[in-house]
Amino acid sequence: MSGVIRIVIIDDNMSSLELLSTALEREGLSIHTANDPREGLELIRSLRPRMVITDLVMPGMTGLEVLRQVMHIDPTIDVLLMTAHYTTETAVEAIRNGAADYLQKPVKIADLRERVRRLLEAAEKRRIASSGSDESGDFHFEGLVAKSEAMWNLFAMVEKVAPHFRSLLIQGPTGSGKDLIARALHERSGLKGKFVVLNCSAVVETLFESELFGHVRGAFTGADRDKTGLFQLADGGTLFLDEIGDMPLNTQAKLLRAIQNQEVMPVGSLHAKRVNVRIVAATHRNLRQAVKEGRFREDFYYRLSMVELTLPPLAARKEDISLLSSFFLRRFAGDFGKKVEGISQRALRVLERYSWPGNVRELEHVVGRACMLTDNVTIDVKDLSENIVGASSEALAGAVDDPGASVLDSQERAVVERILRETNWNQSEAARKLGIGRDALRYKMKKYGLGSRPALSR
Template sequence: MNQTSQAELPSVALSVLIVDDEPGMRSFLTKALASRFALIETAASVEDAEQIRRRAHFDLLIVDIRLPGRSGIEWHEALADQERRSDIIFMTGYAELDVAITALRAGASDFILKPFHLDQMLQSVDRCIERRLLKRQNLMLKRELSMVQTSTIIGTSDSMMELKQIIERVAPTPSAVLVQGESGTGKELVARALHQHSGRQGAFVPVNCGSIASDLIESELFGHVAGAFTGAKGSREGLFSFASGGTIFLDEIGEMPLSMQTALLRVLEQRSIRPVGSEKEIAVDVRIIAATNRELKAEVEAGNFRRDLYYRLNVLELIIPPLRERVEDIVDLTYFFTRQLATELGTQEVVWTHEDLMQLQSQPWPGNIRELRNTIERCLLLGKPPAEYWRAESQDSDIQTGQGYPDTWPLKAVERQHVQQVVAAHDGNKSAAARVLGVSRKTLDRKYKEWQQEDE
């Protein structure tokens, strides 16, 4: 069997626990296996090893059979743990056939007699690594095949399963839908799923209302006739016309100017549009799906959003939970994005360790799915598994002098300070900062304008 290429190993972040009561042997194996494993832990007894195993997953256990206290073969917790099963290589200085048979029956991957040549140990380790990687790759392929067969929306948590069921039930109707959720939760993905299950033959047309200048948005949506305004040399169809027979997705609907909200309300009521500069109404068959990361009810009360339009859009409200409230979906999302990004980037396919997945599940993810995907992409590009990536991030943060904000600061002051720090970190590039913060550039400009007015 070919040995696993050492050039491939750092990106898969394997882990090993060495259990031997001889300090020299623990030190020797630690040095010998350093190039093959991202995490190496050692213990002198089964009792100590079990304490370590409880707090971290290990792909491989290298265990001496004769140990003080319980023997290696009596490490029942590790041998019987099918959920967190590790490959096991047993070592012994006693060439007893019945001991070897007992070890193999107990679940050992290999059995090595002491003293041994280093090559013998490395060959045994590499065989275990190959088996481990093959199992992980098969598991990932099964997960991805299941995801493709069931839905393009990834997640099996109760909240996401309920969301999928609602989508399938309401998709065939022509009713307007309002999708709400934090930035990065996948609102456009939900809108696309509604369109795909609707049976509508027209196109799916996504529109980011926050990225279109307020004086151009009506022309973009409804089109215009020649001479309607300066520079309008010819007629032009709007996005509603392109979406006829299909679905138009109005993302960041909360950013839409009040004047445009009035025009959109007319479309919902009359099922027709009027191009800018035209006196004629054009009938359109368009299903409208709107989305926002704002609390639209609060915007209505503040007078920033029309109440009647809110109720016309909110025939059915779909709320996408933030990633922190469906932690159980992070593993499936991680497998999906890892496979997808490895193909897109042309990088080696990897499978993360249990430690990596636990690290991913422990993060707050303020940027939600978008932030998770960006983190996985960054890890693939840097060749750093998530656990190693966050260790480096933690070390970098320790170097910085800032350790948070005073408890006496109001939330508004914390928000301002954080936004300004992110913008400064991107050398004043507000567009790049907005992507990291999970807001539109228009929202960022509005924040700066408000702060400027407060300072004056």
């Protein structure tokens, strides 16, 4: 982070102001304080700080009113609210209204410093992402890799809600990384319990109760011993319910009661067991539509979606493709014991033109396959699968192995025809020189009416 970072602290308690400002004093931070919220707002208007830390309950103006004013002045300012009257619901509501975080009083100094450090780092990465600059070189967040502004805004939201949520819904297309966001929420929550996963699409309907709540010996045929359910395994931690849209309606009702009451009844038992579990649910389905069609319980949906996070498809954040490709390549090169050091610019251009219906997971498989098959230190277009190259719009643009060749669309036909002539219309050789597969070459030949070798003139 470059330059001096300004932080404004607002609290009607002078002792608290002194404690907080002293705790945050360090090189690179400029701390400004106000014991009156209106005075604090004037400081904010004149200084335009990176962060505002404000008490929630103050005479004359509440912290929520300060938050609303700050969002009007500059919505990029991070606002951290403090209160002695903490509840999950008010914390989540404050975050929905734009708060960056929510701390309980009396504030623990170590916790305050860590929260401020994380918020400042995340703000800097969002600034870099929005400017397109690569100056930090650090685009990792709890196992996720991205430099797009959309993803760093999502990471910021994860940071905000992780300490507070009780139930949360992640929506996004298949292969976009919903499981990684769920794990990031758990890691950033501070919970000491386990991160437990259930894929709802992989469970037989009759076994859902046993999987979630457990059973006692003799509860049903084949129950020859007691089984601990996933709720109990996740006690003190997070239960991740992947593909929640595939859960049967009757199971949704029982799960809703378990989440509301924080207790489970093992199948065949007469005694409920108390649990303390946070729920993260994920789906690629449109649950609002499923509710309208009667395929998903409305009350269950609203319980899960107290907080909603949406993952964008890879096609909507193509600026991440280069970074993700390099990340996967390093991993696969290590796994395969190969000295593959990078991906050519023309191969990257082909990847960036592809529509990625399988999202990040598909990109991972494509890079893994190319790394496995290549004999060179750099992955090139010829190492990519033919369906990727063939389906990429304008896949030849920039892929021709001829620095003098134009890559304009209007000249693509001339480039293909020239390479075909140079290779005496040998399609395998022409495809190799063009850096594409034979299927992609045939597609271009058909597109431009280059179906056969021209007749020789007499």
